[in-house]
Amino acid sequence: MKSARLKQEIIQIHTLKRSDYQLIHQEGKRGNLYCTHCGENVLFYLGIRDEPNFYHSNENDCEYVDEVIPKAKEKTIEKEVNGFRLPQGRSILEEVEEPFKTAVQIENLPPFTENTVSQTSPAEGYLQTLDEHGISFDRDQKRAVTYCHGPLLVLAGAGSGKTRVLTGKTAYLFHEYQVDPRSVLLVTFTAKAANEMKQRIKTYPYVTAKHINQMVCGTFHSIFYRILSFHDYNNQKWDHRYLLKNWQKEQMIKQSARTLQIDEKDFPFDMALQLISFWKNSLLSPKDVRANDSWEEKVQQMYQAYEEEKQRLNTFDFDDMLSSCYELFKNNPQILAQYQKRFKYILIDEFQDVNKVQFELLRMLAPESEHICAVGDDDQSIYAFRGSDPSYLTEFEQMFEDSFQITLQQNYRSSHEITAYASQVIKKNKRRKAKNMVAQFKSEAYPTLFYPYDEEEEALMILTDIQEKIRQGHEPNDFAILYRTHSTSRALFERFTRSNIPFKIEQDAESFYDRFIIRTLLSFLRLAINEDDTQALKDALPALFLAQSHLQDMKANSILQDCSLLECLSMVQSKYAFQQSKAKKTVTTIKAIKQLSPFLALEKIEKELQIQDFIKKRGNEGNKMDKGSEDLKELKLIAKKFSTILEFIEYADHMRAKIKEMKQLSKTIENAVTFSTIHKAKGLEYPFVYLLSVVDGSLPHDYALEEYRSGIDQSLEEERRLLYVAMTRAKEQLHISLLQHRKGKKAYPSRFLPPIRNKALSK
Numbered sequence: 186m187k188s189a190r191l192k193q194e195i196i197q198i199h200t201l202k203r204s205d206y207q208l209i210h211q212e213g214k215r216g217n218l219y220c221t222h223c224g225e226n227v228l229f230y231l232g233i234r235d236e237p238n239f240y241h242s243n244e245n246d247c248e249y250v251d252e253v254i255p256k257a258k259e260k261t262i263e264k265e266v267n268g269f270r271l272p273q274g275r276s277i278l279e280e281v282e283e284p285f286k287t288a289v290q291i292e293n294l295p296p297f298t299e300n301t302v303s304q305t306s307p308a309e310g311y312l313q314t315l316d317e318h319g320i321s322f323d324r325d326q327k328r329a330v331t332y333c334h335g336p337l338l339v340l341a342g343a344g345s346g347k348t349r350v351l352t353g354k355t356a357y358l359f360h361e362y363q364v365d366p367r368s369v370l371l372v373t374f375t376a377k378a379a380n381e382m383k384q385r386i387k388t389y390p391y392v393t394a395k396h397i398n399q400m401v402c403g404t405f406h407s408i409f410y411r412i413l414s415f416h417d418y419n420n421q422k423w424d425h426r427y428l429l430k431n432w433q434k435e436q437m438i439k440q441s442a443r444t445l446q447i448d449e450k451d452f453p454f455d456m457a458l459q460l461i462s463f464w465k466n467s468l469l470s471p472k473d474v475r476a477n478d479s480w481e482e483k484v485q486q487m488y489q490a491y492e493e494e495k496q497r498l499n500t501f502d503f504d505d506m507l508s509s510c511y512e513l514f515k516n517n518p519q520i521l522a523q524y525q526k527r528f529k530y531i532l533i534d535e536f537q538d539v540n541k542v543q544f545e546l547l548r549m550l551a552p553e554s555e556h557i558c559a560v561g562d563d564d565q566s567i568y569a570f571r572g573s574d575p576s577y578l579t580e581f582e583q584m585f586e587d588s589f590q591i592t593l594q595q596n597y598r599s600s601h602e603i604t605a606y607a608s609q610v611i612k613k614n615k616r617r618k619a620k621n622m623v624a625q626f627k628s629e630a631y632p633t634l635f636y637p638y639d640e641e642e643e644a645l646m647i648l649t650d651i652q653e654k655i656r657q658g659h660e661p662n663d664f665a666i667l668y669r670t671h672s673t674s675r676a677l678f679e680r681f682t683r684s685n686i687p688f689k690i691e692q693d694a695e696s697f698y699d700r701f702i703i704r705t706l707l708s709f710l711r712l713a714i715n716e717d718d719t720q721a722l723k724d725a726l727p728a729l730f731l732a733q734s735h736l737q738d739m740k741a742n743s744i745l746q747d748c749s750l751l752e753c754l755s756m757v758q759s760k761y762a763f764q765q766s767k768a769k770k771t772v773t774t775i776k777a778i779k780q781l782s783p784f785l786a787l788e789k790i791e792k793e794l795q796i797q798d799f800i801k802k803r804g805n806e807g808n809k810m811d812k813g814s815e816d817l818k819e820l821k822l823i824a825k826k827f828s829t830i831l832e833f834i835e836y837a838d839h840m841r842a843k844i845k846e847m848k849q850l851s852k853t854i855e856n857a858v859t860f861s862t863i864h865k866a867k868g869l870e871y872p873f874v875y876l877l878s879v880v881d882g883s884l885p886h887d888y889a890l891e892e893y894r895s896g897i898d899q900s901l902e903e904e905r906r907l908l909y910v911a912m913t914r915a916k917e918q919l920h921i922s923l924l925q926h927r928k929g930k931k932a933y934p935s936r937f938l939p940p941i942r943n944k945a946l947s948k
């Protein structure tokens with residue numbers, strides 16, 4: 186049905202404003218929408234499968250069919266109903282700014298051809314035994330498993346069975362070659378992957394607990410830290426108690442900034458620590474660094490001071506585990522020789538993600554090895570910010586001149602439709618080894634592009650779609666929703682929180698309302714509710730460019746002068762006149778916003794307190810991925826939904842508490858929809874995947890676009906790889922959201938998506 190009654194008004198979908206769809210949906214949920222024919226309750230459908238429509242919430246034999254509504258030309262007369270504007274008395278087809286855009290299926294893909302690779306060569310020996318246990322290998326996988334002499338590079342595309350090959354190879358070495366498990370070194374990228382590998386190998390025929398316990402399997406950090414600890418005879422240096430936590434690192438770096446008289450207030454310390462880590466992983470000591478600009482020069486000085494302080498305190502950081510092991514080997518050839526002799530079989534997973542220090546450590550260990558096998562996919566290299574570089578795959582071939590290469594091109598995970606579409610995306614990267622990924626099965630479903638009006642509608646459409654699929658019998662853990670950065674998932678989190686669908690989030694997810702700029706802006710609203718809110722005043726000070734030390738004076742003044750903490754702002758003594766006048770202005774502005782809606786209050790704060798100056802200075806602090814200016818836009822959009830400041834603040838606090846609660850719950854919950862950044866979803870797979878906000882600015886991220894505009898395309902290529910990794914997590918169905926408005930501004934589909942050529946587009 187295309188029309189319904191909302192309270193006393195008849196509403197027709199084609200006359201609704203696009204931005205009001207979600208509000209109509211809410212009215213339906215509240216029981217305020219009725220069938221114009223039978224008078225029963227109806228709901229408003231807003232999903233991916235169908236166009237928006239009204240439907241009866243209960244089984245109902247009402248057979249009402251909409252009348253065809255003639256086109257009318259009159260001017261819109263808007264009438265306000267329940268806080269949103271409904272156009273009355275005309276067809277506004279010509280005037281609806283952006284009509285609903287139906288989801289498009291990507292049909293124009295190369296035809297699927299039945300694949301027979303898996304059956305080409307019969308298994309023999311141990312592989313036959315594995316086959317009988319349901320672990321089969323195709324021809325190229327078999328070659329990769331059984332090639333056990335000399336260096337081997339396995340170039341393995343997405344879903345081509347890297348884990349199967351590495352685990353199969355390890356078991357094959359144990360059984361066919363009777364290899365001593367102590368001589369096997371299996372390096373993975375995450376602790377989770379290492380555990381999974383061990384668990385899997387354990388289940389293979391003839392593998393014993395002794396094999397598993399004696400082989401060395403772990404991440405680069407865990408393995409090389411163990412080596413360092415072993416040679417730290419008195420536990421003087423490498424005891425885990427001396428490992429610096431992140432907050433300690435931050436404190437140390439801030440201390441170094443003070444010593445170097447670097448203006449602490451305006452310094453992005455997170456970025457500085459990331460850059461220091463990048464240098465360390467690139468084996469650059471403070472003296473070796475060639476700073477590119479004055480900012481890097483400052484970080485270089487801080488790096489020097491940080492290293493000295495660390496040495497003085499006899500502590501170490503995570504990066505030291507690798508760089509110090511490198512030094513240990515370099516300075517102690519006899520120790521290195523022990524390990525060279527021991528690790529005859531070196532197997533490395535996710536080789537595309539190695540960085541300089543990891544590559545050099547392998548180079549040091551390898552000379553005496555019987556077999557070194559690196560498995561990787563240059564198309565999935567997504568850790569450049571940690572110093573990873575897919576070109577190490579090429580260097581592998583140069584390091585081992587006699588190396589052999591096998592390419593795995595069968596994708597066992599994703600349907601033909603997903604594999605073909607993802608291949609169209611990634612083949613546009615210039616720096617890559619050509620591959621032709623071939624899927625093993627065809628799906629009924631094509632990859633789907635859908636067009637939500639904004640983030641709120643995006644979340645609602647995905648929720649509707651998942652609810653439909655769960656009703657058809659799928660489980661919550663069949664679904665993953667992936668995004669570029671945590672901040673993209675705010676609306677999604679809030680929508681699912683209000684639903685009955687179980688979901689899980691990552692441990693490093695941060696509440697939108699805890700972000701620095703947001704916390705600061707909300708502090709003004711909090712002060713409007715309570716002029717004596719100490720924490721709010723503390724959070725507001727950075728936006729007024731006032732040091733925290735003023736807080737003590739204000740507290741004292743508040744008692745002496747018997748006035749509120751907020752009023753004490755007007756008594757602040759500062760040597761800068763602009764600070765004093767800004768502090769005074771703040772008092773009058775906050776007093777004036779008390780009765781305003783939160784949206785108007787934020788607008789007034791922004792204008793009168795020149796918040797843009799503050800955002801420009803500190804909006805990106807410590808994080809080039811999320812811009813403060815976008816935070817403010819988003820905050821204002823959310824604020825629009827509330828009529829009082831108090832309601833808005835209560836909502837924000839509720840959501841902050843919810844994220845903490847969900848993080849706890851996520852540790853144990855099993856059957857739940859996964860919310861994840863693309864980085865964290867690497868190596869995982871799900872039957873249904875939804876990709877949020879695949880629009881320019883989000884994916885590719887703005888920072889990569891900015892670099893591209895200045896002539897550097899490395900980051901843009903990395904962003905394309907991120908999209909490729911995200912797409913290839915899907916087994917059966919892939920849904921891509923092409924948001925039409927992002928953070929309140931018109932958005933454009935990601936430049937990475939190939940033009941749509943099927944007929945559906947022309948509709």
Ligand SMILES: Nc1ncnc2c1ncn2[C@@H]1O[C@H](COP(=O)(O)OP(=O)(O)OP(=O)(O)O)[C@@H](O)[C@H]1O
Nearest residue numbers: 321322323343344345346347348349597598868869
């Ligand atoms: N020969 C095979 N026959 C059937 N299924 C296979 C075969 N090889 C791998 N698979 C299945 O394909 C899927 C992908 O395998 P795996 O996770 O090892 O791939 P991957 O190469 O590590 O993927 P990615 O790099 O994209 O994370 C898994 O579900 C795995 O069980």
